[in-house]
Amino acid sequence: MDANRKTAYHALMDVETKNAYSNLALNHQIICGRPSSPSFVRSLVYGVLENKMLLDYIIAHYITRDIEKVKTSDLVVLRMGIYQLGYMDSVPEYAAVNESVVLAKKFCRGREGFINGVLRAYIRSRHAVRLPDRSEDPVKYLSIKYSCEEWIVDLWMDQYGADTAEAILKHSQGNPGLCIRVNTLKTGKEDLIRRLTEKNFEIKESLICQSGLLVTKGSQILEDTLYKNGLFSVQDESSIRTVEMLDPQAGEMMVDVCAAPGGKTLAAAERMSNRGQIVATDIYLRKLALITKEADRLGVSILRTWPWDATKVDSELLEKADRVLADVPCSGLGVIRRKPEIKYKKRVSEFDSLPVKQLEILTVASKYVKKGGVLQYSTCTINKKENEDVIKEFLRKNKNFSIVEERQFMPHIDKTDGFYVCKMVRSDSLI
Numbered sequence: 001m002d003a004n005r006k007t008a009y010h011a012l013m014d015v016e017t018k019n020a021y022s023n024l025a026l027n028h029q030i031i032c033g034r035p036s037s038p039s040f041v042r043s044l045v046y047g048v049l050e051n052k053m054l055l056d057y058i059i060a061h062y063i064t065r066d067i068e069k070v071k072t073s074d075l076v077v078l079r080m081g082i083y084q085l086g087y088m089d090s091v092p093e094y095a096a097v098n099e100s101v102v103l104a105k106k107f108c109r110g111r112e113g114f115i116n117g118v119l120r121a122y123i124r125s126r127h128a129v130r131l132p133d134r135s136e137d138p139v140k141y142l143s144i145k146y147s148c149e150e151w152i153v154d155l156w157m158d159q160y161g162a163d164t165a166e167a168i169l170k171h172s173q174g175n176p177g178l179c180i181r182v183n184t185l186k187t188g189k190e191d192l193i194r195r196l197t198e199k200n201f202e203i204k205e206s207l208i209c210q211s212g213l214l215v216t217k218g219s220q221i222l223e224d225t226l227y228k229n230g231l232f233s234v235q236d237e238s239s240i241r242t243v244e245m246l247d248p249q250a251g252e253m254m255v256d257v258c259a260a261p262g263g264k265t266l267a268a269a270e271r272m273s274n275r276g277q278i279v280a281t282d283i284y285l286r287k288l289a290l291i292t293k294e295a296d297r298l299g300v301s302i303l304r305t306w307p308w309d310a311t312k313v314d315s316e317l318l319e320k321a322d323r324v325l326a327d328v329p330c331s332g333l334g335v336i337r338r339k340p341e342i343k344y345k346k347r348v349s350e351f352d353s354l355p356v357k358q359l360e361i362l363t364v365a366s367k368y369v370k371k372g373g374v375l376q377y378s379t380c381t382i383n384k385k386e387n388e389d390v391i392k393e394f395l396r397k398n399k400n401f402s403i404v405e406e407r408q409f410m411p412h413i414d415k416t417d418g419f420y421v422c423k424m425v426r427s428d429s430l431i
């Protein structure tokens with residue numbers, strides 16, 4: 001059996017049946033399965049995950065029973081087969097069908113004839129499958145075309161209009177690319193570019209953030225000694241830019257109230273030349289361990305971490321900080337190109353209660369800001385209710401803060417994750 005497809009199958013089953021995060025499941029299965037082409041496995045797994053609703057819509061066209069009744073293992077093999085046939089030009093038709101049948105013999109015993117039949121029917125009449133009528137039901141059309149739950153399409157159409165909603169959906173597909181942040185405590189941008197180029201990586205400077213480099217060619221960068229020695233970290237451009245907007249200075253005191261896994265905290269420490277102090281808290285103790293481990297790799301020693309629920313005031317920190325970061329928990333709708341499983345979340349009451357929690361965290365965080373200090377709010381989502389509306393409500397209740405800079409990063413404009421940042425300053429004493 002082809003180890004590439006077997007690995008992809010196991011990763012997809014982990015996501016479907018164990019609710020595993022796609023990136024973690026994929027990395028785990030690649031280590032276990034040792035496929036000959038990890039890049040093929042990645043393309044197949046992400047292709048299937050990103051297009052799941054569209055693939056199921058196609059499969060439903062070729063079967064008589066309700067697709068809900070098809071076993072998960074069969075559905076995964078069928079999605080993989082249809083994706084290879086319809087969307088992977090490098091895979092010959094016979095290989096897509098034959099390898100799917102081999103998988104089916106192992107994981108869908110007794111139903112390989114059914115799987116073979118569906119794939120062959122698709123080859124014969126793939127053009128017969130029509131998307132829902134756009135003029136009759138634009139939400140359903142976009143939902144199937146870009147494989148995204150209708151409530152998310154509806155939310156973006158409502159807040160940004162149909163054209164922008166489609167642009168966001170379109171640019172939230174495909175390989176997000178890899179951005180690394182230069183660790184200025186250990187190297188400089190030019191030096192790192194030179195050293196990575198010597199190792200045959202292709203590097204371009206980011207236009208969004210100063211310390212970001214885009215890796216356009218070369219794999220296994222995290223296996224490299226330059227990474228192990230802490231010369232860089234992986235972080236999206238919009239996330240790096242957030243810290244550059246916060247602009248913490250050497251010698252300052254900073255508080256990060258939702259800090260794990262530590263991307264922004266550590267970027268801030270590097271920007272502060274590892275001088276001053278950062279208090280990094282998170283509600284989960286086990287996640288704080290990730291920050292400490294990364295701090296060791298990067299040579300950062302100015303962190304103090306402790307577990308804390310950011311909705312509760314920590315009296316030790318009142319009016320102590322020059323800069324406070326509230327990078328709050330959110331719906332994550334800006335990072336669906338990295339975590340496609342977010343597109344398939346059913347709307348839950350937890351989603352509607354997020355802005356309340358976000359405002360609560362921001363309000364508590366504001367109490368740690370010194371007079372004249374900076375308060376910055378950020379999310380990795382594209383949803384005005386979690387972004388602009390939270391800020392409006394906060395400013396209505398806290399007249400001593402005002403906006404310095406506000407930005408919504410958009411995948412279709414900035415080619416980054418969808419990210420919202422609002423930098424505010426405390427302009428007078430607490431009332």
Ligand SMILES: C[S@@+](CC[C@H](N)C(=O)[O-])C[C@H]1O[C@@H](n2cnc3c(N)ncnc32)[C@H](O)[C@@H]1O
Nearest residue numbers: 258259260261262263264282283309310327329
């Ligand atoms: C968007 S993530 C933060 C990402 C982090 N700032 C970074 O750049 O790596 C939000 C974090 O908030 C934490 N969190 C959720 N609810 C919290 C609460 N009530 N108090 C403190 N942290 C919380 C989560 O554990 C999660 O790590």
